[in-house]
Amino acid sequence: MTAGTAGSGVRVERRGDVLVATIDRPHRRNAADLDVYRALEEAVGDESAVACVLGGGGADFSAGDDVAIFDFPDAEAARAFVVEVTRLFRLVESAPRPVVAAVDGYALGFGFELALACDLAVATPDAVLGLPEIVHGAAPPNAIGRGPDVLGRGLVRELALRGRRWLTGVEAHRYGLVCELHPADGLLAAAVALAAEAASSPAFRSAKRLLALDAERAYGLAPLVMPRLLASPTVAASRARYARG
């Protein structure tokens, strides 16, 4: 077992040949900042592992982007951030090994989009998955880019525009976002087993390459459209509210 990247907000360990990266910022409900993105990119890109499991420490997967970092003086600054997030999703989809999400508690916004980008996802029945960006004056471009393939556009529309309509793990399973449900105490082991099983298939790489052919279309939208929105006054006001707690 190797301890990983101290201070990045992500714990990295080995379970056999499978690398487990755990977002570990429970005081922020595992909301992600730039350090988290970079640490996850590193974990997903680790060629010494046969597969990668992404999970959350404590009670949640990830409650979203940490809006505390949404401090963009202009669209150019916001663009650097959006490019970083999009890079992570592209890496997850292009990694030549399985990437599996283990979702417990909140998987909101970024957490939802990350689970969606993964090849497979497992969850607890009472996990909570949603796209609340619109409530804060932002938008979930990656969920809109990739979501219809997985969930159907009808459901993505509702989640993206209603903001507070969240799915339970059971619903996410019914709609195909999650392929297995497990109790919290067996979730990680199930994700590791699933990842190892997928990695053992000789055809895995080819299948994944085929499935990811349109990833460019799915993730190409965010850098084009998001920077201006993230630099908007509504988002700044939302950040100020969160900063006050």
Add this chain to the structure above:
Amino acid sequence: MPDAPAAAPGLRLEVEPPLARIVIDRDEKRNALSIPMLQAMRRFVGEVAGDDRVRALVLRGEGRGFCAGEDVTGFEFPDVETAERFLDGPLDLFLALERLPKPVVVALHGFAFGFGSEVLLAADCVLAEPGTRLGFAEIDHGLVPSVLVTRGLDTAFRRRVLELALTGRRIGVEEALEARLVHVVVDDAAAAADEVARELAGWAPEAVELVKALLGAGAADDHDRAREFMPPVLVQVAVSL
């Protein structure tokens, strides 16, 4: 109170900022849409787009049900050109709804057949009362629910789309929920639609505009495909009606 309601036979626009409602009110024809009604609906969507006080649109029907489809008594297409001109009506309307930078909430009750079900593919949130029947009944008339088989593919998924399009089978709200044609089942859909629309009207306009633009990105291509293959089908049907 709604101000200055714009009237058209069987169809009206109520503007009650931040909401606007398009109400189909032609119970004697089971709210079937005539060609002038389709044109009026398209105009209303344009008015809603241009009215900055309006931040969400509700679409609903008065009487026994939401909408029984397009009024086929007006269907007469001697040639492909006539059919093309007719098609512009519904297709421009669907495109306008997807391009409207404001949420579109639909309240269903009773029945939603043909156009009544197809318009759901351009809606952002659909609420339905228990017992509502839905269906793409076009095949009964020798027609094709073209928007379902183009734009509907990634809303409801290919397998289900094929079944609904090829059989014209009527489905209940439970099955419509599974197909993501309906989002919420609720006893009073009209009241609930207003409530949801008011909530959505509260979001930042620039965020709503962007989300809707992203969701509607492929709409024009999908509708162009429908525009391409439908006219000969319509000419054929005029012969058989």
